[in-house]
Amino acid sequence: MSEIADKVKKIVVEHLGVDEAKVTPEASFIDDLGADSLDTVELVMAFEEAFGVEIPEDAAEKITTVKDAIDYIEKQKAE
Amino acid sequence: MRRVVVTGMGIVCPLGVGVEHVWKRLINGESGITAIQSFDTTELAAKIAGQVPVGSAAEGGLDLPEWIPVKEIKKMDRFIHHGMVAAAQAMADSGYVPETEDEKCRAGVMIGSGIGGLQTIYETAVMVHEGRAKRVSPFFIPAALINLISGQVSIRYGLKGPNHSAVTACATGVHAIGDASRLIAYGDADVMVAGGAEAAVNPLGIAGFCASRALSTGFNDRPAEGSRPWDKDRDGFVMGEGSGVVVLEEYEHAKARGAKIYAEIGGYGMSGDAHHITAPAEHHDGAFRAMKAAFKNGGLSPEAVDYINAHGTSTPLGDDLELEAVENMFGDHAKKVAMSSTKSAVGHLLGAAGAVETIFSILAIRDNVAPPTLNLHAPSRESVVNRVPLTAQERKIDVALSNSFGFGGTNASIIFKRVA
Numbered sequence: 001m002s003e004i005a006d007k008v009k010k011i012v013v014e015h016l017g018v019d020e021a022k023v024t025p026e027a028s029f030i031d032d033l034g035a036d037s038l039d040t041v042e043l044v045m046a047f048e049e050a051f052g053v054e055i056p057e058d059a060a061e062k063i064t065t066v067k068d069a070i071d072y073i074e075k076q077k078a079e
Numbered sequence: 080m081r082r083v084v085v086t087g088m089g090i091v092c093p094l095g096v097g098v099e100h101v102w103k104r105l106i107n108g109e110s111g112i113t114a115i116q117s118f119d120t121t122e123l124a125a126k127i128a129g130q131v132p133v134g135s136a137a138e139g140g141l142d143l144p145e146w147i148p149v150k151e152i153k154k155m156d157r158f159i160h161h162g163m164v165a166a167a168q169a170m171a172d173s174g175y176v177p178e179t180e181d182e183k184c185r186a187g188v189m190i191g192s193g194i195g196g197l198q199t200i201y202e203t204a205v206m207v208h209e210g211r212a213k214r215v216s217p218f219f220i221p222a223a224l225i226n227l228i229s230g231q232v233s234i235r236y237g238l239k240g241p242n243h244s245a246v247t248a249c250a251t252g253v254h255a256i257g258d259a260s261r262l263i264a265y266g267d268a269d270v271m272v273a274g275g276a277e278a279a280v281n282p283l284g285i286a287g288f289c290a291s292r293a294l295s296t297g298f299n300d301r302p303a304e305g306s307r308p309w310d311k312d313r314d315g316f317v318m319g320e321g322s323g324v325v326v327l328e329e330y331e332h333a334k335a336r337g338a339k340i341y342a343e344i345g346g347y348g349m350s351g352d353a354h355h356i357t358a359p360a361e362h363h364d365g366a367f368r369a370m371k372a373a374f375k376n377g378g379l380s381p382e383a384v385d386y387i388n389a390h391g392t393s394t395p396l397g398d399d400l401e402l403e404a405v406e407n408m409f410g411d412h413a414k415k416v417a418m419s420s421t422k423s424a425v426g427h428l429l430g431a432a433g434a435v436e437t438i439f440s441i442l443a444i445r446d447n448v449a450p451p452t453l454n455l456h457a458p459s460r461e462s463v464v465n466r467v468p469l470t471a472q473e474r475k476i477d478v479a480l481s482n483s484f485g486f487g488g489t490n491a492s493i494i495f496k497r498v499a
Contacts, residue, residue, distance in 0.1 A: 017150030041217040049214070 004051070004077065005070045011046050012066060015039065025067035040064075047073060083260040084498060086338040087173025087326030088438045089165035089274075093129030093319050093425045095139035096164060098172070102442050104424075105450045106471045110303035111425050112317050118282050125294035127302040128280045129319030129426030131161070154218040155231065156196030158322075161431070162228040162276030163235070165322035166190065170236055173326035173338060175270060177237060186270040187240030188229040189259040190324060191251040193430030193485070196223025198281040228276050240268040248485030249390075251275045252323060252433025253493050257347035260327050269332045274324035274434035285318060291357060293394060294318065306427075307454035308391035308420035309398045309466055316392040319426025323434030325441075330498075342441045345478060345496035346377020352488025359484065362407065363400035366390070366482060369490035370408045373480065377494050381409045384416055384494070385474065386449050388440045388481040391420025392427050399460045401482065406462060417474060419467035423453035433483035437493060440479035444497050448473050 009023045016033050029035040029043060044060045047053070047069060053076045055063070063069050093111025094101040104111075111129045120126040134140020143152050146164045155163070166188075177183045199222045206214055221227050226244035233242050241262050245255040252275030259273035279285075288294050295315035298305035306317040333340055350368040354360040374381060387405060391398055398420075406413050421439050428435055443449055448471050455468040465472075477497045484490045 015150075017148065038217040038221075045214065045216075 002074070004073050007050060008047065008066060008070050008073065011050055012043065015043055015046055023066055025070070026065060028065050030064065051077065053077070080264045081266065082330035083263045083327055083344045084330050084333050085325050085341040085441055085495070086175065086328045086333050087169040088341065088441065089168025089172065089324045090321070090435060090438055091131055091141060091161045091164045092321035092428065092435055093131060095132055096136060096141050097139055097168065098438065100139040102439070105421060105439065106448060108451050108453060108470055109424065110453055111319070112302045112305055114299070114302050115280070115285070120285070123282070123285050124289050124296040125285055125318070126299040127295070127305050127317055128285070129317060129428070130280055131321050154222055156199040156222045157278035158192050158196060158276045159222070159228045159231055161278055161320065161322035162190050162274070162324065163231060165274060165276065165324035166232045166272055169272060169324040169326050173328070175326060175328070175336070175338070177270070183237050183239045185240055185268055186238045187242055187262065187268045188232045188238050188272045189241065189243045189245065189255045189262070190228045190232060190272065190274050190276055191245035191247070191255040191430055192225045192228060192276050193246070193248045193251050194277065194279050194284065195225035197279050197284050199223045201281065201283045232272055238272065241271070247489045247491070248487055249427065249429050249432055250483040250485035250489045250491045251430035252435065252437065253481060253483040253491035254349070254433070256325060256327065256434060256437055257349070257491060257493050260344045260347060263327055263329050269329045271327045272324060273327055274322060275431035276322035277429045277431040278320050279429055280318050280320045288318060293357070295393065304454050306393045306423045308389065308393045308423050308452055309402065309458045309460070310455050311457045311459040313393045313395060313398065316394055316422065317426040319422070319428040321428050321435065322431045323438050325434070325437060340498050342444050342495040343498045345494035346373040346379055347493045348372025348374070348376055348491070350490045352490070354488050357486050359397055359400050360488070363404035365488060365490040366401050366404040366484060367408055369492040370404070370480065370482065373492040373494050379478070379494060382412045383478045384409070384480050385476040386440065386443050386479040387416060387418035388436045388443070388479065389418050389420045390482045390484045391452070392422055397484070402460060402462055402464060405464060414463040417449040417465045417467050417472060419450055419452040421450050423451070423455070433481065433491065436481050436483070437495070440481045441495050443476050443479050444495060447476050449476065
């Protein structure tokens with residue numbers, strides 16, 4: 001697992017208070033990890049802070065799974 | 080009008096967490112006032128407060144993860160934490176768990192706060208000031224709003240009845256419990272979880288009340304002596320924090336499920352001063368009228384009262400004016416009644432004060448004991464009223480009255496009586 005993926009996973013565990021085992025790439029924040037819409041707003045803010053990236057609202061709306069978050073951040077970091 | 084009784088109680092206050100633990104310490108004459116350690120008080124004239132002790136529930140302290148899921152803790156201001164912990168105790172104590180949809184819709188919440196999420200507002204304002212508006216938490220507003228304590232309690236316990244909050248400064252607790260009892264009396268609900276929650280022992284709260292010249296500043300080196308209602312050396316109130324929550328229930332509803340009944344609401348009255356934003360009116364006319372309204376509402380006469388839990392904040396002006404109003408209200412009976420201020424031990428819990436003092440009044444009835452007024456060595460004003468100085472007094476108590484008055488000139492009195 002990449003360093004970014006590892007860090008994303010840690011943030012998700014910390015903010016949603018879920019078991020690490022549940023945080024698979026396919027896991028949906030809302031459907032699988034018990035987040036509500038405010039939780040996802042906070043998650044995106046935590047990603048921005050941790051990785052020093054800007055995630056505009058229209059992009060944030062498309063980040064619904066752990067993999068979505070990892071892919072987006074990896075792409076930003078590569079640019 | 081339907082009868083309303085108290086079937087559950089919960090406390091978080093400077094004497095600890097848990098009704099029996101706090102009550103035992105109160106009757107023993109212990110003080111919960113200490114030097115403020117949680118933030119720097121260098122620039123503040125008042126350096127003492129009543130702070131909720133940290134520790135496990137087993138030792139009578141507060142350890143939030145024992146009460147609230149960790150994921151939820153950060154979504155709430157400290158005043159909501161206090162309210163949630165008091166509500167959890169009260170619900171467990173009452174043993175009431177609404178099961179059917181109808182039962183859920185007949186149970187509501189009315190927990191208020193004087194100030195609400197002050198620390199959260201303070202910290203968030205600093206972020207915005209530093210140019211970090213984008214970093215403001217999506218939970219900022221729901222963490223800080225006063226009525227979110229009622230919202231959070233309703234979500235936790237599935238209470239779908241009236242959901243409301245009183246906000247009347249230091250009278251909040253009594254207004255919340257009194258108004259909630261009316262909702263039951265009028266038939267809007269069968270069960271109401273009611274009380275007050277506060278957490279203003281923070282730099283902004285202390286600085287604000289310091290600026291309004293309301294806080295004690297002369298006992299920073301002797302914290303336990305700072306809150307001294309009616310004593311000639313008193314120089315202001317000592318800020319406290321915490322929450323008191325009761326479960327109110329319609330009498331037949333409580334009886335039908337075999338609930339333990341602590342006491343019955345024996346009257347509730349309110350008034351406004353229409354005088355000054357912070358100072359009480361002459362002769363504390365507003366207090367007199369609130370007590371009078373409570374007696375009229377409950378159909379009781381002042382002669383029925385055995386114990387008064389005074390507002391008694393330890394401010395130079397307010398204490399003697401309340402005493403005068405009580406003397407005027409009770410006439411000849413004034414010499415037979417016992418009146419104490421438990422703020423001498425826990426400080427002034429602002430919006431939670433009336434709720435915590437309601438619980439102390441009910442326990443005074445249960446155990447036939449009047450809790451003491453600590454630090455009352457030499458009253459500034461002589462009176463025939465027994466103010467229970469320094470040590471608790473055992474005496475027959477069947478009816479107790481509790482007063483609470485708030486900034487803005489708002490007054491509330493509530494009466495509790497033993498259920499025979």
